[in-house]
Amino acid sequence: MKPEDTGEIPSSVFDRMRKTLALSGIPADRRGRMRMVVDSLILHIHPTKVNSRTLRFTYTWGLGGLSALLTVVLVSTGVLLEMNYTPSPPDAYLDIINLTTNVWFGSLIRNLHHWSGNLLIVTSVLHLLRVFFTGGHRPPRELNWIIGVAMLLLVLGANFTGYLLPWDQLAYWAITVGTSIISYVPLVGEWLNRLLLGGPEVGAATLLNFYALHISIIPVSVVLLMSYHFWRIRKDGGLTIPKKPGEELPKKMESVTTIPYLVRPELMFAIAWLAIIFFWAMLVPAPLEGIANPLVSPNPAKAPWYFMGLQELLLHFHPVIGAVLIPVLALTALFLLPFYDVELKTVGVYFRSRRGRYLAIISAGLSLLISPIWVLLDEYVIHWTMWFPSWPTWISNGLVPLTILLLGIFVLTGWIAKLSRATLEERVLVIFVYLFTALVVLTVIGIFFRGPGMELFWPWMMPGH
Amino acid sequence: MVLAMSENEKKKEINRNNFLKIAWGAVAGLVALEIGGVTLAYMQPRLGDGEFGGMIEAGEVDTFPPGSVTQITAGRFYLSRLVDGGFLALYQRCTHLGCSVPWDQVQEKFICPCHNSQFTTEGDVINPPAPRALDLFPILIEDGIVKIDTSNPISRQNYEHSQVVYA
Numbered sequence: 026m027k028p029e030d031t032g033e034i035p036s037s038v039f040d041r042m043r044k045t046l047a048l049s050g051i052p053a054d055r056r057g058r059m060r061m062v063v064d065s066l067i068l069h070i071h072p073t074k075v076n077s078r079t080l081r082f083t084y085t086w087g088l089g090g091l092s093a094l095l096t097v098v099l100v101s102t103g104v105l106l107e108m109n110y111t112p113s114p115p116d117a118y119l120d121i122i123n124l125t126t127n128v129w130f131g132s133l134i135r136n137l138h139h140w141s142g143n144l145l146i147v148t149s150v151l152h153l154l155r156v157f158f159t160g161g162h163r164p165p166r167e168l169n170w171i172i173g174v175a176m177l178l179l180v181l182g183a184n185f186t187g188y189l190l191p192w193d194q195l196a197y198w199a200i201t202v203g204t205s206i207i208s209y210v211p212l213v214g215e216w217l218n219r220l221l222l223g224g225p226e227v228g229a230a231t232l233l234n235f236y237a238l239h240i241s242i243i244p245v246s247v248v249l250l251m252s253y254h255f256w257r258i259r260k261d262g263g264l265t266i267p268k269k270p271g272e273e274l275p276k277k278m279e280s281v282t283t284i285p286y287l288v289r290p291e292l293m294f295a296i297a298w299l300a301i302i303f304f305w306a307m308l309v310p311a312p313l314e315g316i317a318n319p320l321v322s323p324n325p326a327k328a329p330w331y332f333m334g335l336q337e338l339l340l341h342f343h344p345v346i347g348a349v350l351i352p353v354l355a356l357t358a359l360f361l362l363p364f365y366d367v368e369l370k371t372v373g374v375y376f377r378s379r380r381g382r383y384l385a386i387i388s389a390g391l392s393l394l395i396s397p398i399w400v401l402l403d404e405y406v407i408h409w410t411m412w413f414p415s416w417p418t419w420i421s422n423g424l425v426p427l428t429i430l431l432l433g434i435f436v437l438t439g440w441i442a443k444l445s446r447a448t449l450e451e452r453v454l455v456i457f458v459y460l461f462t463a464l465v466v467l468t469v470i471g472i473f474f475r476g477p478g479m480e481l482f483w484p485w486m487m488p489g490h
Numbered sequence: 491m492v493l494a495m496s497e498n499e500k501k502k503e504i505n506r507n508n509f510l511k512i513a514w515g516a517v518a519g520l521v522a523l524e525i526g527g528v529t530l531a532y533m534q535p536r537l538g539d540g541e542f543g544g545m546i547e548a549g550e551v552d553t554f555p556p557g558s559v560t561q562i563t564a565g566r567f568y569l570s571r572l573v574d575g576g577f578l579a580l581y582q583r584c585t586h587l588g589c590s591v592p593w594d595q596v597q598e599k600f601i602c603p604c605h606n607s608q609f610t611t612e613g614d615v616i617n618p619p620a621p622r623a624l625d626l627f628p629i630l631i632e633d634g635i636v637k638i639d640t641s642n643p644i645s646r647q648n649y650e651h652s653q654v655v656y657a
Contacts, residue, residue: 198589202604205588215645224535225643226566226583234533320563320582322589324603339587340605344621410618418621478606 051284058284068288070255072263074280075287079264084159084375087294088152094295095145096251098302099183100244102138110190112236114229117192118316125313132310139311141302142184146331149177157362157457158385160372161265167363169257172250174359179247181331186239188329189232197317198326200235201227206328206335209344226319268373324477333471334464340479341403346423355460368450381451384441388455391437392462399430400470404481434459548579548636551657559593559611565640567627568593568600570611576654577636580613581625581643591624600624612649623648629655 035041047065052058059073079085109124109131111117124131153173156162162170189200204227208218223230258264266274281287328336338347368377376382403426413421438459442452476482477489504512546565554560554571561568561582570578580600584591589604599616600609608617613624625643629636634657646653 201588205586219535220530220533222535223533225581226588230535319566320590321592322603326587326589326604340619477603479604480606 055282058282062283068283070259071283071287072259074282076263076266077279077281077286078266080281080286080290081267082290084267085264086151086155087291088148088155090291090294091298092145092148092152093251094298095141095148095302096247098141098299099138099145100248102134102141103240103244105134106138107240112190112232114192114232115316117190117232121191121193121313125310133306136306136309136311137302140305140309142187143330144302145180146184149180153177154461158375158454159265159267160366160368160374160377162363163367163369163372164363166257166261166265169254169261170363171360172254172257174356176247176250176254178356179243179250183239183243183247184331185329186235186243189227189235190239191313192232192317193314194317194321194323195312195314197227197319198322199329200231201322202326202336203328203332206332206339206344206348209348211345211349228319265373267375270371270374270378272374274373325475325479327471327475330468330472333475334468337400337467337471337475341400342426343419343423345419346427350423351427362453366450366453368448371450377448377450377454380445380447381454384445384447384451384455385458387441388438388458389462392459393466396463396466397470400467401481544640546638546640548638551631551634551636554636557611559595561593562638565627565638566590567638567640569636569638570613572611572654574654576656577629577631578612578654579627579629579638580609581627583625583643584620585615585622585624585645586620610649614649622646626653631655631657 035044052061062068062071062073106124109128110120121135124135156170156173185200185203189196204218204222207221208214210217219225221231221234222228223234266278268274327333335348335352338351341347342351371377371381374381376385407426409422409425410418413425434456438452438455441447441455445451447455470481473484474481476487482488546562548554548560548562548565548569554569554577556571556575557573559568559570565579566582568580568582570580572578582590584602584604584607586602586605586607589602591600591602591607591609593599594601598611600613602608602620605619606617607615607620609620609624610616613626615621615623623646625645627643628639630639631637636657
């Protein structure tokens with residue numbers, strides 16, 4: 026079956042080439058196929074055999090693999106874009122114009138890069154959700170969870186730094202607003218902001234800084250962490266194994282060879298998604314507005330869409346609370362999740378249990394209801410600074426509403442947990458779902474409902490559209 | 491007695507081996523600090539002459555009538571001449587989230603398009619969310635020429651009379 030096993034030199038030149046490249050085809054026997062995985066540089070990120078249960082598509086949804094695929098697309102198209110780009114105003118903008126009008130397939134490459142970058146944020150977040158909902162962060166996978174969250178932050182950083190590079194009005198003001206949030210960090214914020222911008226405001230130095238971060242520092246970090254992320258999956262014993270609620274895993278489980286049972290669906294999935302991304306990139310152009318003008322701010326000036334939840338928080342809280350304390354608290358809770366949410370019995374069960382499923386739906390529903398109401402109340406009814414004029418605003422419009430909200434969530438979830446006799450892990454699930462839904466609600470309000478002057482409008486009655 | 495014993499034991503723990511470990515650790519820490527310091531210093535803002543960030547000549551004193559606000563686009567600031575003849579150079583960057591604040595001649599105030607922060611001709615906040623007054627640039631008046639140093643905006647909580655520069 027395998028010519029290289031015979032030790033003979035093939036008579037034909039082409040057969041000799043094929044032998045050198047190990048292109049002798051897929052071995053027919055189980056052993057040969059396992060051997061092939063071990064021998065291959067790319068394939069050996071997989072074990073030779075995998076538990077057949079973990080192959081179920083509706084368990085993983087292929088989200089980690091899709092994120093990896095998008096990273097490959099981003100690196101390939103990014104390298105091509107570099108060859109038609111000068112990181113200096115105003116050439117940066119002119120180069121984008123040239124790219125989209127004069128360069129063969131320039132638009133396609135740019136659109137592919139733009140949409141893959143945005144999609145990567147979505148798939149990374151969904152991947153995080155999938156892992157959390159199936160308990161994939163729990164021991165022994167703590168470290169891989171932490172690396173995953175770190176990579177999510179890097180993906181946001183990559184998107185944010187890439188956002189500036191076209192040097193149009195959209196880019197300039199989104200980065201101005203986004204980086205200004207940093208300056209609210211107590212003590213070091215102003216200094217940090219100037220360091221990142223390379224000056225008092227977004228300018229030539231900022232573009233060069235962001236270019237360096239975007240094309241080298243961040244992607245190198247991502248690729249290194251990603252390699253480690255893959256390696257740890259194997260070190261931690263592969264994927265978590267899907268279970269039904271209350272099910273005990275049998276001692277002996279069926280395992281199948283990676284070739285073809287894992288590699289084949291992976292390839293099909295990758296090809297299907299490549300087709301989707303290409304079609305999308307052909308049909309929907311990446312946005313490009315007029316050249317950046319530091320003298321004229323658009324109205325409204327919005328941060329990139331993935332930071333609109335943060336900007337929405339900033340409309341309701343004093344900046345030190347909204348831009349610093351709340352994100353830091355949330356990120357800390359996310360990073361430390363695998364150290365306080367440790368129940369091993371329900372690993373592999375979506376939403377922990379049947380009760381967990383209902384609780385997750387109820388929690389999401391409550392958050393969908395309460396979050397917009399709170400936004401409306403804070404916009405039109407509550408005026409903390411006017412009610413407590415003698416207090417500093419970081420208390421009256423910061424700690425006071427934050428305490429009320431945290432207490433509210435604590436009491437509400439505690440009450441739900443008590444009524445349903447939920448366990449600790451189910452309560453963590455309820456709080457997580459509640460807060461994540463709130464973040465989605467804030468982001469949607471920020472993107473679609475905020476108009477000129479950052480006032481609330483119905484999307485279909487938005488002025489100037 | 492017991493205390494003395496335990497202190498003795500502690501002293502014993504610092505033998506040659508331990509000392510070297512600590513010394514190597516300290517040296518490694520020092521190297522890390524140095525590399526970090528060098529990187530940060532290297533990353534410090536670098537500003538060129540002649541562009542925004544350097545010294546900007548706004549013009550002769552008499553070209554700015556008292557009670558007027560003039561935008562100096564090259565320096566990203568407004569030269570505000572108060573009714574009493576004093577000068578303030580207001581950085582156009584909103585102290586809330588960094589948008590450029592346009593001067594509204596009709597309402598005689600600065601109105602930010604981003605979040606509707608409003609400021610007086612002195613740069614004081616009339617309407618939040620801006621947390622503090624518009625930043626200032628230092629003004630130098632030499633031989634009747636108003637010069638503004640745009641290298642470093644000065645942040646301030648609110649307007650005070652001592653900030654005004656007279657010819």
